[in-house]
Amino acid sequence: MSAANSASGSLRVVGLGPGLAEWITPEASRILAEATDLVGYAPYVERCPQRAGQVRHGSDNRVEIDRARAALRLAQEGRHVAVVSGGDPGVFAMAAAVFEAIDHGEPAWREIDVAVSPGISAMQAAAARLGAPLGHDFCAISLSDNLKPWALVEKRLIAAAQGDFVMAFYNPASKTRRDQIRAAFALLRQHKAERTPVMFAKSIGRADERIIVTTLADAEPGLADMATLVIIGSSETKVIVRGAGEPFVYTPRSAGRAP
Amino acid sequence: MSAANSASGSLRVVGLGPGLAEWITPEASRILAEATDLVGYAPYVERCPQRAGQVRHGSDNRVEIDRARAALRLAQEGRHVAVVSGGDPGVFAMAAAVFEAIDHGEPAWREIDVAVSPGISAMQAAAARLGAPLGHDFCAISLSDNLKPWALVEKRLIAAAQGDFVMAFYNPASKTRRDQIRAAFALLRQHKAERTPVMFAKSIGRADERIIVTTLADAEPGLADMATLVIIGSSETKVIVRGAGEPFVYTPRSAGRAP
Missing domain, CATH: 3.40.1010.10 (Tetrapyrrole methylase, N-terminal domain)
Structure with a gap:
């Protein structure tokens, strides 16, 4: 050599x-x-x-x-x-x-x-399919605690909630790791409104692609797996209901004027 | 119609x-x-x-x-x-x-x-040129206060510092907006270590592409303009000095074990 x-x-x-x-x-x-x-x-x-x-x-x-x-x-x-x-x-x-x-x-x-x-990246494909949920300030967090202590994940979730960031969760769950997304939702329910939009984007760009739009109150942790990207809205993130087709989700370019 | x-x-x-x-x-x-x-x-x-x-x-x-x-x-x-x-x-x-x-x-x-x-997106191109600064949890923040109050930007900067996120700043400055990046650096100096890596990535993918790797202590706000993406490291972000060529900057996949 x-x-x-x-x-x-x-x-x-x-x-x-x-x-x-x-x-x-x-x-x-x-x-x-x-x-x-x-x-x-x-x-x-x-x-x-x-x-x-x-x-x-x-x-x-x-x-x-x-x-x-x-x-x-x-x-x-x-x-x-x-x-x-x-x-x-x-x-x-x-x-x-x-x-x-x-x-x-x-x-x-x-x-x-x-x-x-x-x-x-997965969050961009998921966002594109949903509308524009990452249209304003956001953060990306891996929920895996294989390489970092869970306490650090919790610290970041709380900081992201306090900063009212949109959040994209990578690695929300795997076959052997089912508790983290449940714990994350439980923590966020203490810090964010129940009506906050929560989106599950599964296998985006593949044949079994699937989108679910719900709220923090109703979000079912079991919907997340290794191929799922989870997005949590900010206080400004909005859902546009449509007559036909899936709803659109977006975060406005202007912020800080919501109640 | x-x-x-x-x-x-x-x-x-x-x-x-x-x-x-x-x-x-x-x-x-x-x-x-x-x-x-x-x-x-x-x-x-x-x-x-x-x-x-x-x-x-x-x-x-x-x-x-x-x-x-x-x-x-x-x-x-x-x-x-x-x-x-x-x-x-x-x-x-x-x-x-x-x-x-x-x-x-x-x-x-x-x-x-x-x-x-x-x-x-600009932060991905900037990150690619630098190495892998967005290799772990990060957030993206627009420093423009055209469409949101500066108080919200400050709140998000403090939250991002408390969560020890890597940060990517969009719209750090424009011809008429020069104070925001200065104020952001001043605020972050109260919440993050002076040796935190700070990167200016200008016009990435264009003929006048330019990268500057410095620290929060030395970061010069005047280096940012409309075509610049600014990245602020987490406490884990590292700079690899090389004999020839620009340094590499990366954020390890493991975290939470630094002093």
């Missing part, structure tokens, strides 16, 4: 968006076409077009940091590596793992040609 | 991303190609490819709600209208204006075929 090899390899972190092929940026498609190696969670790698001579390194979901290190080693050997992520790789996805690996890895990794290509 | 006409028209809200053509989604490109009418702020409409027979309605920046109403009227007349926005239309952009217009407009507008197509 000479310095020359190190200089000639590259690593790109790309996102496939939330599921719809038309949401993958041309930049991401080009990077996937040009890469000598694809590295990622196996279902994401399988979604990429097959290219002759390209090496595909699919892996399990729970080894993000190992996957990042393997990708850096390939780039160091002179390969042109695309690390494949869902959504936007910069939002609760692989980009942070790559930079963690660089930060804690060998010094030569800092000099590798590394760049991130942005993508459509 | 019969019910039949109303049923046959459509309105799509699309985003051109932050400036790079490769960041425009295939869905947005298709919608722009299929539209009979383009409606938007004139510089955005000018960025769209010319199509024979397509009518282009460019307008000034300060008439978003009028523009939304004009687009709805065209759709009601049976036209297929694309409302063109920068970035992601759902994030501090045209989508909210369209739904405000529907909410306060004539009842028939609720039945128009309206949909939003998501796009790459």
Whole structure:
């Protein structure tokens, strides 16, 4: 692994968006076409077009940091590596793992040609389907406590409620993690109005796409799973009921004048 | 304007991303190609490819709600209208204006075929260029007080600091609005550590693209203008210094274990 090899390899972190092929940026498609190696969670790698001579390194979901290190080693050997992520790789996805690996890895990794290509994240696809719930100040919170204490999630939920932000919840639940979304709703009911709009956006951009618009009083935690993005309105978020079709949800551009 | 006409028209809200053509989604490109009418702020409409027979309605920046109403009227007349926005239309952009217009407009507008197509927002492009500063919980705040009282911005800044969110500031300054970013930095200095990373990302995806990585202690408000996205780190956000090239900035996936 000479310095020359190190200089000639590259690593790109790309996102496939939330599921719809038309949401993958041309930049991401080009990077996937040009890469000598694809590295990622196996279902994401399988979604990429097959290219002759390209090496595909699919892996399990729970080894993000190992996957990042393997990708850096390939780039160091002179390969042109695309690390494949869902959504936007910069939002609760692989980009942070790559930079963690660089930060804690060998010094030569800092000099590798590394760049991130942005993508459509789940909250944006969910918002688009609903109307414009993220039309004003909002925050994005992962409800997973795999990598952070639940007390920090609670602190952020309370702060987000006090700041009257719209909230987008990533990782609201998984097969083995069912309590967090229940606890989050219970906490928010102490800090926000019962009529606050709550939206469940499931599998957006896929065949089983489903939207549910309800209120904080009625929100059923069991509706959230791994493929669900949950959005909680601010005090200004409004629901437009329609004669036909799903309601629209939006947060006005002006704020602070509601009762 | 019969019910039949109303049923046959459509309105799509699309985003051109932050400036790079490769960041425009295939869905947005298709919608722009299929539209009979383009409606938007004139510089955005000018960025769209010319199509024979397509009518282009460019307008000034300060008439978003009028523009939304004009687009709805065209759709009601049976036209297929694309409302063109920068970035992601759902994030501090045209989508909210369209739904405000529907909410306060004539009842028939609720039945128009309206949909939003998501796009790459400025904070995602800025984050990609920096590394992964939005890799964990974050919020997006518009510093403009044109449409909300400054007291609400202050409340949200304090809440975001108390929640230790990474923050992305949209509209940090304009030619006539120079004080807000100065006031925001002054307020955050009372609530966050002086060494907190602060990033200015200017004109990302354009020829004059520029990144500045500094700290809250040293952040110079004068660096922000209309084309700048400002990112404030959380207590966990880290800067990776490199021998060659700009530093990387990232927020780890794990949190709550820092001093």
